[in-house]
Amino acid sequence: MQHFKTLSAYLDYLELPRPEHPMLSVFSAIGDGFLPCPKESSPPITNDCYSISLKKIVKGNLNYGRTKYDFTNGALIFIAPRQVLQWDESVVYDQKGFSINFHEDFLKGTELAHQIKKYSFFSYSANEALHLSPKEEKQIESIVENIDIEYQNNQDEFSKDIIISQLSTLLKYANRFYERQFLNRKELSNDLLEQFNNHLSEYFESGYFEEHGIPGIEQIAEQLSVSQRYLSDTLKKETGKTSTEHLQLYLINEAKNILLNPNKTISEVAYELGFEYPPYFSRLFKKKEGISPSAYREKYKLN
Structure with missing residues (x-):
């Protein structure tokens, strides 16, 4: 070049x-x-x-x-x-x-x-x-x-x-x-957030997270035809959260659903969500929810 x-x-x-x-x-x-x-x-x-x-x-x-x-x-x-x-x-x-x-x-x-x-x-x-x-x-x-x-x-x-x-x-x-x-461009911002979450859902449902790990923000932005910086700025202006925070929010919400399955260990939940190291998943979950994944499972376990 x-x-x-x-x-x-x-x-x-x-x-x-x-x-x-x-x-x-x-x-x-x-x-x-x-x-x-x-x-x-x-x-x-x-x-x-x-x-x-x-x-x-x-x-x-x-x-x-x-x-x-x-x-x-x-x-x-x-x-x-x-x-x-x-x-x-x-x-x-x-x-x-x-x-x-x-x-x-x-x-x-x-x-x-x-x-x-x-x-x-x-x-x-x-x-x-x-x-x-x-x-x-x-x-x-x-x-x-x-x-x-x-x-x-x-x-x-x-x-x-x-x-x-x-x-x-x-x-x-x-x-x-x-x-x-x-x-x-509030309407565009809302649409961008919806597309962001839809892409994450598609990645997760296809098994991408478990096979390849958590997708990077740059990769998601490319799929949305915007730059990484613009994606984060737009979401921050509209929602108060950056693209990284929205990604973490998505992961935690999915984790809550998976944790209700008592047949999966905490490590298996972490790997399914694309985390390479289960302890990092546990720390992030506790940071966002105030309790550990195992404590959350115990608190909300299905009878």
């Missing part, structure tokens, strides 16, 4: 103009201009840059999870260094919007270098972009205009601090708007 260590090399590959700054590029078509068109398709590649882009689709569809959504109001997409990128010619973007790319070293020695790693939306898939309302889009565009002014002007000793300050503001607004999106 091809990897680009510098911003210039990455932009050259995309067939885009070289940057005004060796570690920062700003392409903006908020007014009357148009964004330059990158190459139409690419095999998987990686680079050492962050990317923040506002895109509008004029042809083709992108999925948000398993559901198609209208991107005509703009989709804000965040990409972190070393994420695998790949695209083809099936999706055509309007040449409006903006694209900000900056090398991770551009942030060295700044507070944003640490803060940016806390923004989970940089871990989301492109199909989990931030969908902006027209009002939100204007707010983001005003910040980008300030960044573009500093970028296009003759840069001085204050330019970098001003640009980083504006980038920090942009990310804070994005974080706020993602909170709004999670709240507005």
